[in-house]
Amino acid sequence: MSVPADPAAAPVPEGRLPRRAAILGGNRTPFARAGGRYAEASAQDLLVAAIDGLVARFGLAGEQLGEVVAGAVLKHSRDLNLTREAVLSTALSPRTPTYDVAQACGTGLEAAVLLANKIALGQVESGIAGGTDSASDAPIAVDDGLRRVLLALQRARTPQQRLAALSRFRPRQVVPATPRVTEPRTGLSMGEHAARTALQWHVSREDQDLLALESHRHLAEAYERGFFDDLLTPYLGLRRDDNLRPDTSLEKLAKLRPVFGRDEEGPATMTAGNSTPLTDGAAVVLLASDAWAAEHRLDVLAHLVDAQTAAVDHVRAGEGLLTAPVFAVPELLRRNGWTFDDLDLVEIHEAFASTVLATTAAWEDEEFCRTRLGLDGALGTIDRKKLNVVGSSLATGHPFAATGARILASTAKLLAERGGGRALISICAAGGQGIAALVEAP
Amino acid sequence: MSAPVDAYARLVRQGPGAALARRLGAPRPTALRRWEAGADLLTGPALVLGIGAAPLAADVSRWLAAAGARLADAEAATDDRFGAVVLDASAVRTTADLAAVREPLAPAFRRLAANGRVLVLGALVADTTTVEAAAVQQALEGLVRTLGKEARAGATVNLLRVGEGAGEALRGPLEFLASARSAFVSGQVLEVGPARGGDAARASAGPRTAVVTGAAQGIGAAVAEVLARSGTHVVCVDLAAQGEQLARVANRVGGSALHLDITAASAPAALAEHLLRRHGGADVVVHNAGITRDRSFVNLDEAGWASVLEVNLRAPLRLTEGLLAREGALRPQARVVQLSSINGIAGAKGQANYAASKAGVIGMVRALDARLAASGGAASAVAPGFVETAMTARMPLLPREVGRRASSLQQGGLPVDVAEAVAFLAGPAAAGISGQVLRVCGQNLLGA
């Protein structure tokens, strides 16, 4: 683990940062399974839609905000200025500056943390943070051999040089290299990695299916009670996440064939039902200082208290690829003097049901917590009644960079609805990384 | 600008289509002149005529000139066509006075320009003291409605009944009916009284915040746009399912979008809370959201009957109650404008539910107006005729074609025509107008 935990350092809960950034609300497109409703929309189109919906909700047309921070995981080379180009297509003032962020599935939350920190330091008063991804409109790279041929061709000055370059061309090079969700250093897909972690923590198929079922049930209930009416704006005729299966059941989920972990020694438990599908969508949150919120007559839903990233060594040490939050969370809690008992809501991103279950299992394991997290005993048990109460990625789908802003906006609204409380958000990301944040009602 | 969807109107406007239509005596609708930023009030000089003492004529001339109109001299030997003819008949009290109307008005009416305006100013029948005076003032209505039908080339004819002490309050309605903003208003009667509430502050400021329900498309979207033209922040309300279009409208007009089903039990409190917290109250509420479920009365099932009453009548009643109940949700001098329909006035085959709801809201604004008066506010209704929107595009071909042509202007209106009337009634220009129903129907033959 890489979190520099210094047990001697006293927790400094309040006033560690100059001021806390306020979360005023959010907006997202409904999420669509890849190749579906948004097949023709680009990541930029999706981001524009998410921002414009937010602008409309908060009456920000023509406003110049402090900045807009966003990113995409599947990014075209032409999108080097993705967020800026998106903002120029929205109703915001073109004088709103932007920058792009990338941290795999942590992008959306990391973008919010960066913006919140600038707000905390008084460098900006307001801004929008989030992310977008289109697996349908994913960049297709040319084969690396062909790319070299083309580059050599471009450098060639004489006909001979051109011929020489072309002679290196091979017909098989025209097959494009499509992006895969595989880890460059292990060659394993994320699912295969997660399957290994699931085995390591003895996560059962039944528990995974149950978590998936709860995700769908919670999301469906939230839609029914209008929870998303002010968190979501329909896009291209889609009004709800089309991955949502309100009528799914344990029986249906149990029938699905395992798709990951079939080459492992041990039961293969991960199916299409308890893993997230490739998804298209975008999500954003509106952050500001309390003063800006008051000036604009906007209610503060919650404050972003603190955040922590972590990374594991999944390459040499064989640590679980998606287990970095296991390390980030205890450090984050310690630094703020919070325990699991202080939490009213817990959001653990459901990359796979097994990821959530392996994470909570690690925190319940005394031995692991003592030896790996440097704690006196188990970190504790997450009360399932507080976990992902309006559903999470298994039901909504997971457009990588959008997930952080989706979770942050929902969490802030849940806290505002309860009229108080504290929440933890934990998101795992590719490359063995993770990010966690604490949120508190005002 | 012409109605883009009305292919017939385009066909007969010029070329061989026009010649054929002329030979057959078929209707040849004129492209109506509509509001444009910076355009002149009128298309030609204004002629102001008076009968007897004509106590309003001098003010009217002054106001028109101030609004940029050139004043015409009836005697002058030019063949200028008049952009507007205003006849002050407010002092007409006897049949002899009435007889004197023809002589100046007929030649002026003949010289009316395309898209010209005729405005007759009468007295409030209630202000008259003799039976004869009441009769001749009522007679003006028959005259105006007939001239509306005889007017050509997009010209309109309307009657303003001016109450005693109306004073400056006449100015707004006069300008509205003289302008291109009233393109689809003809054959109508409006009563003007003294301005309600301390109008001075409001007159200069205009409304700050307005709510428009059903703002995602059609008439509601146009209302949002016209209200925003004068700097009003418009809270655009529609169903969450309409959110994509709603966001586009809200951002275009620099307003905000609120996803709300107006029939939800929680809607009145939610709207009141939103207005109070986000805007410190609203100055204008436009109840525009509406639905149709057409069926002959005997074939109408419970759901078809109830759902239309629920959206069109019960929801505006409950929303208004909710806003009135919450201190500060409506600012002093607030205006409520309700969308009715000429089918609510005249009834329409297959629309028992709709007509009942749209008649119901007329009753609502009359009663509500009395309540709002206490704080200087007012309630009014606008009753559109045939307007080119998604609602009317769903009509079967024949009734749709009949609906378009069965008016003096021989065409359907555009959403902006209704929106102009709504914005007028919601704004400072209508300080002297309350509790009334303004038809925006091109003088449709229905329920006239």
Ligand SMILES: NC(=O)c1ccc[n+]([C@@H]2O[C@H](COP(=O)([O-])OP(=O)(O)OC[C@H]3O[C@@H](n4cnc5c(N)ncnc54)[C@H](O)[C@@H]3O)[C@@H](O)[C@H]2O)c1
């Ligand atoms: N189009 C015409 O010719 C005509 C004529 C007379 C009167 N009207 C009236 O004008 C008004 C607007 O008509 P239009 O033609 O623009 O209609 P439209 O159907 O184009 O738009 C109506 C809007 O109201 C919204 N709405 C419906 N139910 C709602 C609810 N429960 N909560 C929130 N929003 C809801 C719809 O989503 C839609 O966006 C209606 O009241 C209609 O009865 C129209």
